[in-house]
Amino acid sequence: MTPLSYLLQRGTAMIMVPLIVTHLIVIVMAVQGGLSAEEILGRTRGSAAWAGFYALFVLAAAVHAGIGLQTIAREWFSLSDRAAAIAGHLFMLALIGLGARAVYAVVWA
Amino acid sequence: MSGEKTLGVDIWRGGADGRYQSFEVPARENQTVLDVVTYVQRHLDSALAYRFACRVGVCGSCAMTVNGRPRWTCRTHVSRVAKAGRLTIAPLQNLPLIRDLVTDMTPFFDKWQRARGRFVPGEGPRDQLAPVPPDKPERAAASAAIECINCGVCYSACDVVAWRDDYLGPAALNRAWAAWNDVRDGDRTGILKAVSASGGCHNCHTHQSCAAHCPVSLNPTFSIAGLKRASIKAKLKGELAP
Numbered sequence: 001m002t003p004l005s006y007l008l009q010r011g012t013a014m015i016m017v018p019l020i021v022t023h024l025i026v027i028v029m030a031v032q033g034g035l036s037a038e039e040i041l042g043r044t045r046g047s048a049a050w051a052g053f054y055a056l057f058v059l060a061a062a063v064h065a066g067i068g069l070q071t072i073a074r075e076w077f078s079l080s081d082r083a084a085a086i087a088g089h090l091f092m093l094a095l096i097g098l099g100a101r102a103v104y105a106v107v108w109a
Numbered sequence: 110m111s112g113e114k115t116l117g118v119d120i121w122r123g124g125a126d127g128r129y130q131s132f133e134v135p136a137r138e139n140q141t142v143l144d145v146v147t148y149v150q151r152h153l154d155s156a157l158a159y160r161f162a163c164r165v166g167v168c169g170s171c172a173m174t175v176n177g178r179p180r181w182t183c184r185t186h187v188s189r190v191a192k193a194g195r196l197t198i199a200p201l202q203n204l205p206l207i208r209d210l211v212t213d214m215t216p217f218f219d220k221w222q223r224a225r226g227r228f229v230p231g232e233g234p235r236d237q238l239a240p241v242p243p244d245k246p247e248r249a250a251a252s253a254a255i256e257c258i259n260c261g262v263c264y265s266a267c268d269v270v271a272w273r274d275d276y277l278g279p280a281a282l283n284r285a286w287a288a289w290n291d292v293r294d295g296d297r298t299g300i301l302k303a304v305s306a307s308g309g310c311h312n313c314h315t316h317q318s319c320a321a322h323c324p325v326s327l328n329p330t331f332s333i334a335g336l337k338r339a340s341i342k343a344k345l346k347g348e349l350a351p
């Protein structure tokens with residue numbers, strides 16, 4: 001792990017703490033309030049705030065997981081630094097792609 | 110040894126592809142693991158290879174794996190570690206095995222050099238020593254880390270050393286932390302660069318196995334956390350650029 005990836009991993013963890021808490025609270029509130037999927041989508045569609053919230057969440061989670069998996073690949077599967085970095089970056093890009101699709105579906109589609 | 114109380118001991122013999130050999134030694138009221146190994150070598154099998162020097166916990170040369178844990182054997186009493194009247198003694202982990210209980214410490218000490226755990230003089234004239242008051246925070250931090258006896262116990266106990274062979278390991282990083290806190294050093298940033306390279310301090314998982322096993326109660330985890338903090342600060346200030 002380089003100082004930069006160390007910094008990014010700690011930083012994204014800190015970013016995600018309030019996001020996760022908010023995400024969970026909103027889920028519980030929506031379920032308790034008996035909102036249907038349609039009603040929830042009705043509120044998220046076109047909302048720049050929710051788009052920003054989940055775009056940031058997806059980015060932070062993807063970077064965090066990419067770095068973590070890079071470490072696991074290096075330590076458990078004895079990949080070289082380079083091979084582990086490539087695997088970590090590919091995983092991060094995949095998560096960003098999947099996450100972007102989900103954000104698009106919830107906010108625009 | 111009829112009538113005498115005995116202790117069963119399994120000792121690793123040969124190289125990496127060796128095996129355990131069992132011995133019976135007299136059980137004494139007060140005996141250290143090193144006493145047991147010495148008894149075997151003096152009375153039962155003079156070909157047994159092991160290493161020691163001071164026998165009083167100063168030189169750091171007698172470390173072995175005793176019943177699964179790395180320990181300094183000259184200060185480890187058998188009564189404290191024997192399980193059901195038995196001892197299993199193996200060489201240290203994470204180091205190339207030479208023979209029996211003797212490992213090759215070269216990678217361990219090479220990493221001390223790679224972590225730049227040595228003093229580099231500054232520019233000033235030699236006869237002008239910088240005053241370092243004992244209560245200065247850096248002096249206190251260096252003092253807390255300095256008493257390492259180079260035994261390799263922490264290195265043997267660290268999972269990250271086992272997982273990636275270029276990891277500098279707890280002892281070298283602990284030493285680098287002590288060296289970085291020496292305000293007279295002429296190139297403190299050089300230490301941060303050394304410990305931030307591949308295999309450096311940021312790979313530590315902070316699981317404290319090193320601190321739990323260090324026979325002289327040092328805390329390399331704490332030292333490594335200090336290096337992480339200092340190097341991240343230097344990184345943000347752009348000081349780590351080659």
Ligand code: SF4
Nearest residue numbers: 267313314316317319
């Ligand atoms: S705290 Fe760090 S150096 Fe110590 S045993 Fe764990 S990974 Fe190794």
Ligand code: SF4
Nearest residue numbers: 257258260261263323
């Ligand atoms: S830090 Fe402790 S366990 Fe590690 S080499 Fe030094 S004295 Fe031995």
Ligand code: FES
Nearest residue numbers: 164168169171183
């Ligand atoms: S023989 Fe010197 S520390 Fe054990």
